[in-house]
Amino acid sequence: MTTITTTFTQWSNQYIGGEWRKGQSHSVNSNQNPFDHSELVKIQLASVEDIDAAYQSAAKVQKDWQKTSPEKRSAILKKAAEVLENRRDEIVQILVTESGSSFAKANAEVDFSIADINEFAGLPFQMETEVVSSVIPGKENRVYHLPVGVVGVISPFNFPLYLSMRAIAPALAAGNGVVVKPDLQTFISGGLIIASILEEAGLPKGLFNVIVADISEVGDSFVEHPIPKVISFTGSTSVGKHISELCGKNLKKVALELGGNNVMIVLEDADIHQAASAAVFGKFLHQGQICMALNRIIVHRNIYDEFVKVFKAKTEMIKSGNPADPEVFVGPLISKKQIDKVQAWIDDSIREGAICIQRGNVKGTLMEPVILTNVSNDMAIARNEQFAPVAAIIPAESEEDAIAIANESEYGLSGSIFTGDLEHSVEVALQIHTGMIHVNDQSVNCESNVPFGGEKSSGLGRYGGHWSLEEFTTTRWVSVQKENRPFPF
Incomplete structure (x- = not known):
């Protein structure tokens, strides 16, 4: 087209x-x-x-x-x-x-x-x-x-x-x-x-x-x-x-x-297929160029291999190319400079021990999806906000380990948790140091009547609903003395 x-x-x-x-x-x-x-x-x-x-x-x-x-x-x-x-x-x-x-x-x-x-x-x-x-x-x-x-x-x-x-x-x-x-x-x-x-x-x-x-x-x-x-x-x-x-x-x-370095935590009792579908959407929407996009996908070790298999199969369904084609889901990055930066992070992470199970072609500013496994938090691809279609999948030994990995970041914008126990998931969500987090959903969510914003290096203030009113107004106290007040002079 x-x-x-x-x-x-x-x-x-x-x-x-x-x-x-x-x-x-x-x-x-x-x-x-x-x-x-x-x-x-x-x-x-x-x-x-x-x-x-x-x-x-x-x-x-x-x-x-x-x-x-x-x-x-x-x-x-x-x-x-x-x-x-x-x-x-x-x-x-x-x-x-x-x-x-x-x-x-x-x-x-x-x-x-x-x-x-x-x-x-x-x-x-x-x-x-x-x-x-x-x-x-x-x-x-x-x-x-x-x-x-x-x-x-x-x-x-x-x-x-x-x-x-x-x-x-x-x-x-x-x-x-x-x-x-x-x-x-x-x-x-x-x-x-x-x-x-x-x-x-x-x-x-x-x-x-x-x-x-x-x-x-x-x-x-x-x-x-x-x-x-x-x-x-x-x-x-x-x-x-x-x-x-x-x-x-x-x-x-x-x-x-x-910025954000958003996580999806996939716990041992999660629906793997649903979690993988959500992760593909939350990672690759707009080529990952979203402040809320998934940067780190943290998966319990007991379901890690199965999750990676399903995630890769779903990623292969994505069409990349000219966004003027209505069937394209992954289009170009905004600049070649961004491509070069992310490519360097991928190469550094592979040298540090990450395994690349899918590395799509790069042509100009078009970068097809990349999947890295065996990622750890200290690798370049996990430390930095990518703004690119690169999935970094991190294994966690336990729920406590997943929470620790999630919080080991200077950012705190958005995130998500997948689990079969909804009430327990809320307890986990409240332990993640982030402004927004979503249970059994991906991290890219936006509604007009709720507070949108982050913690730590992800920002100050909140947008949405009456929280926006607080950002763009000032408060003034005016007192009116309706009857004479006695003074000592």
């Missing part, structure tokens, strides 16, 4: 101050299809001056947006969800072509985004004023939940639409202005298409802005600018730590969803 590229020429402008215009940088970025490396569109990048203009615009319009009724804010968000559904085919095509998504993954990303927008459309009605008792006679204590003002959002390449919308929608719902800086590799699906959707939905012009910029030119200006009071970042742990340091220095609030 051929990739459609003719529709991408419209995405050559920044979206600043409610206008589609050229960036002021002298640099130009070429947006490319990660599968065949064909050029989709060129965009003149944004400068530090553009970042300032975007934040100034968001701050100016936000003052009126904050005063807009909850009913109107909610209605605009619901309209945005409707627009997103109406433009599904266009957006799926963009995700397939720009990010290398399979059709299944791209449609799921649209579904997740619609669900989030509809969930967050209810947030304006949750910003109620609380009245708290006082020890002082005649005093009424009021607690207000207010927008912070302007939120800066930095989003990644892997789920660009959803991971941008996950922060944009609740921030807008709470009455904030937003400036988003999407990943350069996916600036359409991570930013510009969202601007188009919100514009069609009737969002006030200038409230939402998209900055497509190169970090080598603009540096830390997006984070350090004095206007945004909250920075929401989804990406690598190393960059997240740097952003956290900048926010701490500038006394900004930060919401971070960072």
Whole structure:
């Protein structure tokens, strides 16, 4: 199948101050299809001056947006969800072509985004004023939940639409202005298409802005600018730590969803076929380029060989290739650089004693599934977040050993447990140091009304439901003295 590229020429402008215009940088970025490396569109990048203009615009319009009724804010968000559904085919095509998504993954990303927008459309009605008792006679204590003002959002390449919308929608719902800086590799699906959707939905012009910029030119200006009071970042742990340091220095609030080294623990009494099916899906969805993807599959020694056999048979059913083919499940990685890094980790792990029972071909950025057995936690393929279609299967001598292996990681984002004893599995789940974990399911789960986030080096804060409201609002105590209070002067 051929990739459609003719529709991408419209995405050559920044979206600043409610206008589609050229960036002021002298640099130009070429947006490319990660599968065949064909050029989709060129965009003149944004400068530090553009970042300032975007934040100034968001701050100016936000003052009126904050005063807009909850009913109107909610209605605009619901309209945005409707627009997103109406433009599904266009957006799926963009995700397939720009990010290398399979059709299944791209449609799921649209579904997740619609669900989030509809969930967050209810947030304006949750910003109620609380009245708290006082020890002082005649005093009424009021607690207000207010927008912070302007939120800066930095989003990644892997789920660009959803991971941008996950922060944009609740921030807008709470009455904030937003400036988003999407990943350069996916600036359409991570930013510009969202601007188009919100514009069609009737969002006030200038409230939402998209900055497509190169970090080598603009540096830390997006984070350090004095206007945004909250920075929401989804990406690598190393960059997240740097952003956290900048926010701490500038006394900004930060919401971070960072890397993962997620486990599936398969206990001795698990349904092997069901566990293997779940593991194949949770490992190879979007080529493993998901923060929640399975990085380590920990299997009880007594069922290890049988699990490996079934897992390999199910992996062989996967079709790899051009994601423009609807039957393809594993498409390209985002860059050749990522391929080279993971290949080195595979080779290092094999030298360290891992056994490669399946090593698919590599052509350009397309990497077919790899299966490594006899893996241990100290091997490169198990220590690092792969973001690649490489299954590392680790034997565990006991349940206690599996728990110890799972927790021997700096990360703690997601995970899963397979067992025949559901109540016992919850006891095991509570012993895993992670923000999210799923019983008899794989690790890639996303629902709009539950808290999404990690522990340790996997991040700070939570997205989803009212937890998002907490991230993008501030609390203000206003006391009202209704009768004269005696003073000693």
